[in-house]
Amino acid sequence: MAWAAREAEEDSDAHFAARAAGHAVATAHVPTHAFGAAAYAIKAAAIHSKNVDGGIIKERDWQLKRLRKIAGVYQPGL
Numbered sequence: 001m002a003w004a005a006r007e008a009e010e011d012s013d014a015h016f017a018a019r020a021a022g023h024a025v026a027t028a029h030v031p032t033h034a035f036g037a038a039a040y041a042i043k044a045a046a047i048h049s050k051n052v053d054g055g056i057i058k059e060r061d062w063q064l065k066r067l068r069k070i071a072g073v074y075q076p077g078l
Helices: 002-007 013-026 033-049 052-071
Strands: none
């Protein structure tokens, strides 16, 4: 994963997606790496969408909706 992030263009969607994957894998040994995975995924999606502000909001909302569904938390409107 570090290799993929290093090889990708700096601050590109591929760069942040590789970092997100690396942090997701690292969650197995340090659970708080999950926060980094989520943050890098948000950055990757935002840059990929070409609408950074809208992309950040859309990806963050998607992540929260999935987490709430997994946790069994009802959130009206989500």
